[in-house]
Amino acid sequence: DQQVKQNSPSLSVQEGRISILNCDYTNSMFDYFLWYKKYPAEGPTFLISISSIKDKNEDGRFTVFLNKSAKHLSLHIVPSQPGDSAVYFCAASGINSGNTPLVFGKGTRLSVIA
Amino acid sequence: GAGVSQTPSNKVTEKGKYVELRCDPISGHTALYWYRQSLGQGPEFLIYFQGTGAADDSGLPNDRFFAVRPEGSVSTLKIQRTERGDSAVYLCASSLTPPGGLAYEQYFGPGTRLTVT
Numbered sequence: 430d431q432q433v434k435q436n437s438p439s440l441s442v443q444e445g446r447i448s449i450l451n452c453d454y455t456n457s458m459f460d461y462f463l464w465y466k467k468y469p470a471e472g473p474t475f476l477i478s479i480s481s482i483k484d485k486n487e488d489g490r491f492t493v494f495l496n497k498s499a500k501h502l503s504l505h506i507v508p509s510q511p512g513d514s515a516v517y518f519c520a521a522s523g524i525n526s527g528n529t530p531l532v533f534g535k536g537t538r539l540s541v542i543a
Numbered sequence: 544g545a546g547v548s549q550t551p552s553n554k555v556t557e558k559g560k561y562v563e564l565r566c567d568p569i570s571g572h573t574a575l576y577w578y579r580q581s582l583g584q585g586p587e588f589l590i591y592f593q594g595t596g597a598a599d600d601s602g603l604p605n606d607r608f609f610a611v612r613p614e615g616s617v618s619t620l621k622i623q624r625t626e627r628g629d630s631a632v633y634l635c636a637s638s639l640t641p642p643g644g645l646a647y648e649q650y651f652g653p654g655t656r657l658t659v660t
Contacts, residue, residue, distance in 0.1 A: 433585075463648060472547070472634055472651030473586065518585050530576060530599060531649060533585030 432456045433521050435534035444543045448506040452519030452534055455500065459521035463531065464493060464504045467516045476517075477504070509541045545569070547652035549635050555658045556625055564620040564655045568637030575618050576649060577610055578634040586634050592618060593640065625659045632656050 434453045442448045450464075460481035465473035479486040479493045479502070486493050492505045506513055516538050520531040548567040556562050568575050573594055578586035588602040592612045600610075607625075612618040622629055636649040 435585075465651075470653070472636075472653045475648040475650060478648055520585075530588035530591050530602065531578075531586070532588070533578075535583065535585050 430455070431534070432459075433519055433532050433534040435517075435519055435537050437537050438535070439538040439540070441540045441542060442509045444511055444541055445508045448504075448509045448513065448539055448541065450504040450506075450517050450519075450537050450539065452502050452504075453500060454502075454521050456521070456532075457500070458523050459532070461522050462493070462495060462502050463520045463522075464491075465518045465520060465533075466513075467518060467536070473518055506539075509539075511541050511543050514539055514541045547635055547637055547650055549633075549652040549655050551655060552653065553656045553658075555660060557660055558625060558627060560625050562622050562625055562657065564622075564633050564657070566618045566620070566635030566637075566652060568616065568618070568635070569650055571639070572637035572650075573615065573640040574638045574649075575612060576636040576638075577618070577620050578636065580632045580634055580654070582631075589620070589633075622657075625657075627659045630657055630659045 432455050463478040464476040466476050467473045477488050477491045477493050479495050484495050495502045516536045518536045519534040522529045522531050550565045575592040577589040580586045590610045591599040595615045607623045610620045632654040634654045636651045638647045638649045
C-alpha cells in the first residue's frame with residue numbers, strides 16, 4: 430500500500446504559467462516532506478522541504494503548501510521554465526525519529542512547453 | 544564541494560553472479576542510505592547507516608542483499624546470486640546528522656544501473 434501518492438503521472442504546462450504538482454500521504458506519523466527533481470540518468474536533486482509545523486515554505490519560484498488535515502501537499506512553480514521539465518518526486522519522513530529513510534511517491538513528469 | 548559519487552555507473556551481469564556497488568558520500572555526512580528505483584517507480588528504501596553501523600536494514604528484500612560501511616564513509620552494497628528482478632537503478636544518498644532529532648535533506652548520487660541478464 431502506497432504511503433505517498435502522486436496521482437498524476439504527467440503534467441504539461443505552458444512556459445510562464447504556474448505548475449502545480451500534488452501529493453497525498455496516508456501515514457499520520459510523517460511530519461517532514463520534501464520535493465526532489467530528477468533529470469534522466471541523474472540522481473534526484475533536493476528542491477524544497479517543509480516540516481509539519483508550517484503550512485507554507487517558499488524558495489524563489491518554488492513554493493510548497495502543506496494541508497495536514499487533508500494529508501496533502503503541493504508544489505507550485507511560477508513562472509514555469511523549460512528547464513523545469515523533469516520528474517518530480519514527493520517524499521516524506523518522520524522528523525521526530527532523526528534521520529529516517531524517505532518514502533517516495535511514484536513521481537510526476539512535468540513538461541514545460543516553450 | 545564534491546557530491547555523492549557511485550561506481551560503476553552501469554553494471555551488466557548474468558543471473559546468479561555476485562555484484563558490488565560502491566558509494567562515496569559527501570565528506571562529513573555521517574548518515575548514508577541505499578535506495579532502489581525500478582522503472583516507473585519512486586526510489587524505495589533498502590538500508591540506512593549511521594556511522595559504521597546499519598541503523599535500519601528493514602528495506603533489504605532478502606538475505607541475498609547486504610551492505611557494509613566499515614570506516615563510516617564509503618559504503619558497498621553487495622548482491623549475491625543475482626536475479627533478473629534485481630535489475631534497477633541503485634541510488635545512494637547521504638546527509639548530515641543534526642542534533643535534536645531534526646531531519647536534514649538527503650543528497651543523492653547519480654545511481655548505478657544494474658541489469659541482470
